[in-house]
Every structure is written in C-alpha cells, then in structure tokens.
Amino acid sequence: xxxxxxxxxxxxxxxxxxxxxxxxxxxxxxxxxxxxxxxxxxxxxxxxxxxxxxxxxxxxxxxxxxxxxxxxxxxxxxxxxxxxxxxxxxxxxxxxxxxxxxxxxxxxxxxxxxxxxxxxxxxxxxxxxxxxxxxxxxxxxxxxxxxxxxxxxxxxxxxxxxxxxxxxxxxxxxxxxxxxxxxxxxxxxxxxxxxxxxxxxxxxxxxxxxxxxxxxxxxxxxxxxxxxxxxxxxxxxxxxxxxxxxxxxxxxxxxxxxxxxxxxxxxxxxxxxxxxxxxxxxxxxxxxxxxxxxxxxxxxxxxxxxxxxxxxxxxxxxxxxxxxxxxxxxxxxxxxxxxxxxxxxxxxxxxxxxxxxxxxxxxxxxxxxxxxxxxxxxxxxxxxxxxxxxxxx
Numbered sequence: 001x002x003x004x005x006x007x008x009x010x011x012x013x014x015x016x017x018x019x020x021x022x023x024x025x026x027x028x029x030x031x032x033x034x035x036x037x038x039x040x041x042x043x044x045x046x047x048x049x050x051x052x053x054x055x056x057x058x059x060x061x062x063x064x065x066x067x068x069x070x071x072x073x074x075x076x077x078x079x080x081x082x083x084x085x086x087x088x089x090x091x092x093x094x095x096x097x098x099x100x101x102x103x104x105x106x107x108x109x110x111x112x113x114x115x116x117x118x119x120x121x122x123x124x125x126x127x128x129x130x131x132x133x134x135x136x137x138x139x140x141x142x143x144x145x146x147x148x149x150x151x152x153x154x155x156x157x158x159x160x161x162x163x164x165x166x167x168x169x170x171x172x173x174x175x176x177x178x179x180x181x182x183x184x185x186x187x188x189x190x191x192x193x194x195x196x197x198x199x200x201x202x203x204x205x206x207x208x209x210x211x212x213x214x215x216x217x218x219x220x221x222x223x224x225x226x227x228x229x230x231x232x233x234x235x236x237x238x239x240x241x242x243x244x245x246x247x248x249x250x251x252x253x254x255x256x257x258x259x260x261x262x263x264x265x266x267x268x269x270x271x272x273x274x275x276x277x278x279x280x281x282x283x284x285x286x287x288x289x290x291x292x293x294x295x296x297x298x299x300x301x302x303x304x305x306x307x308x309x310x311x312x313x314x315x316x317x318x319x320x321x322x323x324x325x326x327x328x329x330x331x332x333x334x335x336x337x338x339x340x341x342x343x344x345x346x347x348x349x350x351x352x353x354x355x356x357x358x359x360x361x362x363x364x365x366x367x368x369x370x371x372x373x374x375x376x377x378x379x380x381x382x383x384x385x386x387x388x389x390x391x392x393x
Contacts, residue, residue: 041236042256045124048104049261055101056378059121060264064112064152067121070101073378075318075365079111079120079146080133081171081184087219087228088130088250092211094232095131096250103238103253106131110156111146113169117367119378123149124261125156128254129209134163136170136200139339141188142214143172143200158206167193168361172200178214179222189326191358192338195350199339311369311379319362326354
C-alpha cells in the first residue's frame with residue numbers, strides 16, 4: 001500500500017496532463033468557430049456606413065432609421081443573388097457574396113422591399129451571421145428570400161416561422177444547383193415563381209445565428225462527393241475574403257460593430273474631411289510628350305440623359321431575356337412538367353398566371369428605372385462620397 005500510493009499519484013499526474021493537453025485541442029475547434037466572431041478585428045458603425053457609401057446611398061427613413069440601398073446594380077437585381085451557397089462547419093448555410101459590399105449587408109441586418117416600388121433596402125444590425133434568409137424546398141427545387149426585419153430601433157430577431165413574402169421575392173433554383181458557383185445563372189425565370197412557390201414547403205431552422213434549414217441528407221445528395229461542410233476562418237479585412245472554395249476553408253470577415261449612427265435629423269458626416277495638416281500635392285512641370293504621342297483628354301462622366309438611356313437599354317435586354325426564358329420553359333412543360341402535379345389540363349392557367357406576373361415584373365422594373373434621373377434608384381450610378389443633412393422620409 002505504501003508503494004501503490006506514489007504510483008497512483010504518478011498516474012493521476014499523467015492523466016491530468018493528458019486532460020490538460022487533449023481537452024483544449026478537442027474543444028478548440030468549436031470554441032474557435034464561435035469565439036472568433038469579431039475577435040480578429042472590430043470597426044465602428046459609422047466606419048461601416050462610410051465604406052458602404054462607396055457602393056450605395058444611405059437614406060433616412062422615419063420607421064427604420066438609416067437604411068442603405070445599392071447603386072449601379074443591373075436590372076432584376078435582388079439580395080442574395082450574386083454569389084453562391086456554401087456549407088460552413090458550425091454555422092450551416094453560408095452565403096459567399098461576389099459583391100464588394102457583401103461582407104456587411106448579407107451577414108448583418110435584414111432586407112426589406114421599400115414601398116412605392118423604390119426597391120430593396122438594407123436595415124443595419126450588429127449581429128453577424130452566415131446569412132439571413134428564409135427557405136423553402138420541394139419538387140426538386142430550393143428557394144430562398146431575404147429575411148425581413150422584426151422590429152425598428154431594436155436588435156433583429158430570427159424568423160423560423162413561415163413568411164408572407166410575395167412569390168417574386170424568392171429565388172428558385174433546381175435542387176442540384178444549390179451549391180454551384182454563380183447560382184443566379186440557374187434561377188428560374190422570376191415569373192414562374194407564382195406557380196412553383198405554391199408547391200414548395202417553407203422550412204427555416206436557425207439555431208442562434210447558425211442556419212440548418214437544408215437537411216444534411218439533401219446536402220450530401222447535392223454534393224455527390226461527401227460532406228460539403230468547410231471550416232470557417234475569420235480574417236482581418238474584407239479584402240482577404242475570397243470567392244468560393246479556398247482549399248476547403250471559408251474566409252469570413254466578421255468584425256465586432258461598435259458605436260452607432262448619428263440620429264436622424266442631425267448631420268451625419270459620411271466622408272471624413274481632409275486633415276488640415278495634409279501637404280498640398282506636389283506641383284512640377286509636365287515633361288514634354290514624345291513627338292509621336294498626343295495628349296488624351298480626360299474622360300467625362302455620363303450625363304443624366306445618357307445614364308437614363310443606358311438604363312432603358314439594359315431594361316430592354318433584361319425584359320427580352322426574361323420573356324425568352326419563360327417562353328422556352330413553357331414550351332418544355334409539355335414534355336417535362338415543372339412539378340409532379342403539373343399536366344396539360346392546368347397548363348393554360350399556368351401560362352396565364354406567368355404572363356400576368358411577367359407584366360407586373362416589367363412594371364416594377366420600369367418604376368425603378370424612372371428614378372435613375374433623380375438618383376433615387378438602385379440602378380443609378382454610385383454617388384460621390386459627401387456629407388448629408390438628414391431629413392426623414
């Protein structure tokens with residue numbers, strides 16, 4: 001017994017050493033996934049607003065406060081369209097945006113359709129997530145729509161219940177195309193949504209900010225080559241993020257947002273002024289050009305008339321493209337019905353519904369185009385950073 005005690009003590013010491021080494025390594029992965037949010041870096045709300053002002057416009061709204069709308073997007077644009085869906089370990093469905101402002105507007109806050117055909121606007125919030133959407137699937141399709149804000153002037157909640165977003169607010173793709181890059185290329189013509197959405201079942205399941213709405217067996221079937229989940233690595237700047245799969249690692253920029261925006265009715269300075277001590281640019285005579293060269297005049301920006309004309313041209317291309325794709329899909333329905341309940345008996349009604357929806361879609365797009373001349377449209381060119389004296393709308 002006297003000799004056993006030291007052995008037991010030595011065994012306990014070894015056991016404690018193993019526990020001290022192995023347990024942190026075992027737990028480190030999940031702790032890293034959750035605890036790294038915002039640990040790598042932080043930024044202020046006003047700095048984020050300044051960054052986003054390079055790609056859109058901040059608008060004061062009486063109900064929601066400051067809201068943001070992109071500028072220079074193409075006809076038919078919608079949130080969560082230009083990018084791809086990935087599967088992130090510990091977070092579920094993760095939206096990898098191809099847009100330079102995506103790090104903020106798809107991972108914080110919520111989107112809403114502004115009344116009066118003014119387009120989509122983003123309502124800021126401080127909680128990072130892999131993406132905030134509601135889901136539906138069935139009949140071989142998967143659909144998603146931006147999650148609506150839950151309350152003004154408060155932290156936004158998660159909506160796991162069914163939502164009443166109009167069919168055209170959803171993006172529908174074949175199930176097999178869910179995890180492909182450039183996923184918008186696989187989206188059905190928007191006018192088809194009015195019929196297809198009636199056959200899909202909404203299924204949104206968030207746990208905290210993690211999105212487990214798409215069942216794992218469906219993801220495995222879509223992947224076809226094993227578990228598609230990838231590790232998330234949090235980076236210091238949005239410039240470090242990459243599009244798509246990078247060696248099996250999803251690079252995410254998720255800073256802690258501190259501070260708040262200036263209240264409505266006060267001056268909010270979007271762009272900081274040039275420091276008074278900044279030296280003036282050097283002035284030196286330009287060297288003479290070689291005799292075979294000639295000076296090229298500075299490029300002039302497009303006039304408002306040219307911008308409107310260009311947008312009308314883009315609208316015509318978009319309308320013709322949507323109409324052509326819809327007609328092709330309808331012609332194919334006779335050989336392969338879009339849903340299991342489809343048959344030639346309900347075909348005429350389906351086509352009538354879709355023609356009506358196509359006309360309503362064209363009217364919405366035309367209303368947005370009319371705002372280009374005044375700059376009050378997501379299709380208008382981005383504005384030069386400036387200071388705003390906010391009013392309310």
